[in-house]
Amino acid sequence: MDHPKPTTVSSTRTLHQLTCIVPVYNEAKNLPQFIPQLIAECAKFAQKLDIIVIDDGSRDDTVMVLKQLQKEYALKVLVFSRNFGKEAALTAGLSHVDPHSDAAILIDADFQHPLACIETFIAEWQQGYDMVYGVRLHRKDRPVFLRMLSTFFYKLIDRITPIEIPHDAGDFRLLDRDVISALNQLTERERFMKGLYAWVGFSKKAIDYLPEERLQGQSSWGLKKLIELAITGITSFSNLPLRMWSIIGAVISSLSLFYALLIILDTLLNGVDLPGYATITVAITFLGGIQLLSIGILGEYIARIFTEVKQRPPYIISRILTSDPSK
Ligand code: UDP
Ligand code: MG
Numbered sequence: 001m002d003h004p005k006p007t008t009v010s011s012t013r014t015l016h017q018l019t020c021i022v023p024v025y026n027e028a029k030n031l032p033q034f035i036p037q038l039i040a041e042c043a044k045f046a047q048k049l050d051i052i053v054i055d056d057g058s059r060d061d062t063v064m065v066l067k068q069l070q071k072e073y074a075l076k077v078l079v080f081s082r083n084f085g086k087e088a089a090l091t092a093g094l095s096h097v098d099p100h101s102d103a104a105i106l107i108d109a110d111f112q113h114p115l116a117c118i119e120t121f122i123a124e125w126q127q128g129y130d131m132v133y134g135v136r137l138h139r140k141d142r143p144v145f146l147r148m149l150s151t152f153f154y155k156l157i158d159r160i161t162p163i164e165i166p167h168d169a170g171d172f173r174l175l176d177r178d179v180i181s182a183l184n185q186l187t188e189r190e191r192f193m194k195g196l197y198a199w200v201g202f203s204k205k206a207i208d209y210l211p212e213e214r215l216q217g218q219s220s221w222g223l224k225k226l227i228e229l230a231i232t233g234i235t236s237f238s239n240l241p242l243r244m245w246s247i248i249g250a251v252i253s254s255l256s257l258f259y260a261l262l263i264i265l266d267t268l269l270n271g272v273d274l275p276g277y278a279t280i281t282v283a284i285t286f287l288g289g290i291q292l293l294s295i296g297i298l299g300e301y302i303a304r305i306f307t308e309v310k311q312r313p314p315y316i317i318s319r320i321l322t323s324d325p326s327k
Pocket of ligand 1: 023026083084107110214220
């Protein structure tokens with residue numbers, strides 16, 4: 001889904017300042033290796049580098065490890081008061097990007113996003129693309145069932161929403177400062193980031209990559225979290241589940257009218273007959289089911305409205321730890 005290169009940017013851009021946003025949840029074992037390697041890689045391309053690590057309420061020694069790393073490396077650490085989820089962590093990271101930063105890279109701390117791609121991301125940004133995102137070539141780290149479910153989800157969302165969400169693209173991406181300020185303007189609490197990246201527009205470029213194995217620990221995305229994310233994705237970007245009930249209602253009403261006419265005709269031609277209980281029972285249970293389903297879907301949207309009107313922040317930062325390794 002490559003977009004044409006923007007014509008407005010003819011000269012190549014220069015990268016003065018780069019920010020890396022790293023959301024972490026229980027990554028104490030990966031960070032001592034990841035942070036030095038990330039810094040070494042990015043320092044090749046940017047004169048000034050900001051690393052923002054968001055501790056998403058880890059239950060292991062992540063914060064201690066980060067404090068230790070701060071003695072050696074310049075890191076800004078945002079510590080959440082509890083686990084708010086990766087989408088909230090990325091949102092926090094984006095809102096803390098220095099306005100002078102030319103671009104930001106979002107990257108996981110478990111080495112699944114190859115550091116070698118950063119060079120390509122930056123090269124494409126220099127050519128004028130505002131958003132460069134990684135596309136996984138395979139997803140063998142997840143069970144077949146989850147992969148099938150995710151393919152189904154992307155097909156569904158493709159059909160029912162006006163935005164184009166690229167399949168197998170995650171949060172591994174480079175965002176230009178214009179994209180960052182556009183994303184920071186979006187105030188919604190339920191944040192389906194993959195949809196928001198697509199919604200803001202801008203020129204985009206896909207880069208294929210082979211995801212590595214997770215170095216340590218295990219993925220925190222189980223079936224329940226993925227289903228929740230899928231529902232947020234659909235309800236945030238499509239009104240079709242609300243509208244389809246008018247169509248279903250119209251079809252069922254027309255069918256019942258047709259059936260009523262049939263019964264009248266049958267009675268006129270063949271005389272009065274004792275109507276079957278089966279038909280009544282099936283009709284009642286069928287319609288009851290459909291009504292409950294539609295109320296459930298309505299409830300799903302009302303729940304989203306409820307979350308939005310409460311105006312609670314998407315995350316709470318309990319501490320911001322900054323380091324100055326020169327001291
Ligand atoms: N993560 C997070 N909050 C969470 C779950 C995960 O910040 O609630 C971080 C995690 O530390 C990692 C990244 O998000 O840096 C991706 O998580 P994970 O590897 O568990 O997901 P997967 O790679 O399976 O999509
Ligand atoms: Mg991972």
